[in-house]
Amino acid sequence: MDAALREALSDLQHDLGKHLRLPLALLPRDAPDAEVREALATALRRTKRSARESKPARAIWAAFVAETGDRWPALRAAVERALSWEAALDGADPIDRAAAERDLGAVGEVLRGLERERDGDD
Amino acid sequence: MTTERRAARPRVVVIDDGLAYAEAVAKHMPEVELVRPDGQPCLGDGPAALDWLARNADHADVVLLDMQFDVPDDRLLPLADGASPRRTRRFQGAAILREVRRRFPELPVVLLTAVEDLSLVDESGELAGQSMTYVLDGEDLDALRIRLHGAARDAAMGLEEAGLLWGRDPQMLALRRRLAVLARGSMPVILEGETGTGKSYIAERFVHANSTRRGPFVTVDLATIPSDLVPAHLFGATRGAYTGAIADRKGMFELADGGTLFIDEIQNVPAEVQKQLLLVLQDRRVRPLGGSREVPVDVKIVAASNTPLAEAVAKGRFRPDLYMRLSPATRVVIPPLRERPGDLAFLARRFVARAADEPDTAELRDQVALAAGLNPGAPLNLVVGRGKRSDGGLELILPQPAWTRLARHPWPGNVRELAMLLHNLVTFTLVAAVDAIRAGVALSSPRLQVDPGLVGELLAGSAPLGGDVLASDGSIPVRVSPAETLNQVANEVEKQYLVHLFRETEGDFGTMADRLLGDAARARAVRLRFNQLGLKVRELRPR
Numbered sequence: 001m002d003a004a005l006r007e008a009l010s011d012l013q014h015d016l017g018k019h020l021r022l023p024l025a026l027l028p029r030d031a032p033d034a035e036v037r038e039a040l041a042t043a044l045r046r047t048k049r050s051a052r053e054s055k056p057a058r059a060i061w062a063a064f065v066a067e068t069g070d071r072w073p074a075l076r077a078a079v080e081r082a083l084s085w086e087a088a089l090d091g092a093d094p095i096d097r098a099a100a101e102r103d104l105g106a107v108g109e110v111l112r113g114l115e116r117e118r119d120g121d122d
Numbered sequence: 123m124t125t126e127r128r129a130a131r132p133r134v135v136v137i138d139d140g141l142a143y144a145e146a147v148a149k150h151m152p153e154v155e156l157v158r159p160d161g162q163p164c165l166g167d168g169p170a171a172l173d174w175l176a177r178n179a180d181h182a183d184v185v186l187l188d189m190q191f192d193v194p195d196d197r198l199l200p201l202a203d204g205a206s207p208r209r210t211r212r213f214q215g216a217a218i219l220r221e222v223r224r225r226f227p228e229l230p231v232v233l234l235t236a237v238e239d240l241s242l243v244d245e246s247g248e249l250a251g252q253s254m255t256y257v258l259d260g261e262d263l264d265a266l267r268i269r270l271h272g273a274a275r276d277a278a279m280g281l282e283e284a285g286l287l288w289g290r291d292p293q294m295l296a297l298r299r300r301l302a303v304l305a306r307g308s309m310p311v312i313l314e315g316e317t318g319t320g321k322s323y324i325a326e327r328f329v330h331a332n333s334t335r336r337g338p339f340v341t342v343d344l345a346t347i348p349s350d351l352v353p354a355h356l357f358g359a360t361r362g363a364y365t366g367a368i369a370d371r372k373g374m375f376e377l378a379d380g381g382t383l384f385i386d387e388i389q390n391v392p393a394e395v396q397k398q399l400l401l402v403l404q405d406r407r408v409r410p411l412g413g414s415r416e417v418p419v420d421v422k423i424v425a426a427s428n429t430p431l432a433e434a435v436a437k438g439r440f441r442p443d444l445y446m447r448l449s450p451a452t453r454v455v456i457p458p459l460r461e462r463p464g465d466l467a468f469l470a471r472r473f474v475a476r477a478a479d480e481p482d483t484a485e486l487r488d489q490v491a492l493a494a495g496l497n498p499g500a501p502l503n504l505v506v507g508r509g510k511r512s513d514g515g516l517e518l519i520l521p522q523p524a525w526t527r528l529a530r531h532p533w534p535g536n537v538r539e540l541a542m543l544l545h546n547l548v549t550f551t552l553v554a555a556v557d558a559i560r561a562g563v564a565l566s567s568p569r570l571q572v573d574p575g576l577v578g579e580l581l582a583g584s585a586p587l588g589g590d591v592l593a594s595d596g597s598i599p600v601r602v603s604p605a606e607t608l609n610q611v612a613n614e615v616e617k618q619y620l621v622h623l624f625r626e627t628e629g630d631f632g633t634m635a636d637r638l639l640g641d642a643a644r645a646r647a648v649r650l651r652f653n654q655l656g657l658k659v660r661e662l663r664p665r
Contacts, residue, residue: 011190022142025263042142
């Protein structure tokens, strides 16, 4: 794996692996549905936020695929499953927080696995 | 006493290019106060952080620092020679941490990153192992709250970790940094230090705890085992291997498999066992006494000695090949308490608080607290002379001359001696207060004055080992030859003192152990020391 690809994966681990998971992980366990919904919206739609700008997860993923190509089916599947939670944001049903955390966290898990494979290449 | 820096709620400043952590602190952590630098929720990059801290370090109790910073090139602190801008961004937190540590060594920093990520730019563990640096792996609100609380508490109290009181002395901080690295993997570690310096505590609560080994922590104190039983004790024995071996018995190596074996007083390993020990370290297999098969063992050895092992090697008492196999490069020397006087106040405060929390004293403390109009469980805080009043709870007022005496004491029993002395100080003072309350005395304040003579009485027990009353009325004449080396002089003084003590206690090794080591159960250790110094009990007993 070349250096540019490694760095792109490493960045994605931070941008999606971490920031998809973070808003829900930093909520109290007993947070009401409104806060869970808000955290899920932050995770998916304002994923990479700073005081200056905000990028949604879908755009971060698209930029990654544009840079590296669509090389890892397992990663794509995990990201698509995470992004599918956008539909729940538009619905009225309470968010299943545990399921959302599992799906959003899975992106980081897949990326960790790829990093381990990458390290194994060395 | 050192000044404690503690705000009502710990003040947390966030260094992060994003808002997630600052928002979590502000919204979900009422127990801490989010510092808003210049009205912003966080400091967005390294230069901004260093600039603000240079002006306002006293306005933050803890720094919360993210790892990746997506900021323009001109806002990045350099990471390492040749690191690409992308890599520098990815690990910018490590570069910021390095600068914060250099400029603000006492400011606690919680670095938000996976440990494995940090190790990519901190291979030696230099950053991770520094005092006041905490790495939080895995983002979770409760874990973050616990870590922030612990960091703020350490900053207020001095460095305390898993019950270990490191203090702030540079020697101890350097030692902790070194051990944080040595704890990793299965390489042996040598811990040298005088009795009472905390070798076994450090081995268990820091080396083993940080080794990521899943097996047990097993201790073997070779001073307490007759030399002919050492091989069976260490390597195990089969039924009938020796008289009294009525069943197969696992040795300490097997019991510690997958974990850590702490060998205390390794300098006392009999010569014939040293060879066996060397083979076990080389082959990572043990053969139980009387057995025909070898058993593989995966054990991290922590070997402790209260004298320099190199000295034992030079004198021919310890095999050089075993010493080399234990790896002298991993030798860590724990300084005696007298060489870290700056930690005395911190340690004394913590030991007083701990002593008051122990079951036998907590009941007394609670009786006194109720009589003083406080709630049971109120803390007992040490205050020296007219020193700074504590924020609440009971106060143990130690007169300044008594404190001066403690500060001048050479502490031959080191931290253990200090802890026991303060435990006694607390107990005596609380008992006196409870007696007075029961006699009808009404307490007008939560301040308990320590009897000015009590410190002197408590120190008298250890003072002859090198204390400040050596030359007082109870002095012991000691004769040494000017031609002797310093080590010979030390041995000679020790020998003459032990003879004196033997006669004073009528040969009661339990009492001697209590006086010398603060633990009557360690009589065997004193007896062994007698043998090492060439003292013959038979010759000393009255005929």
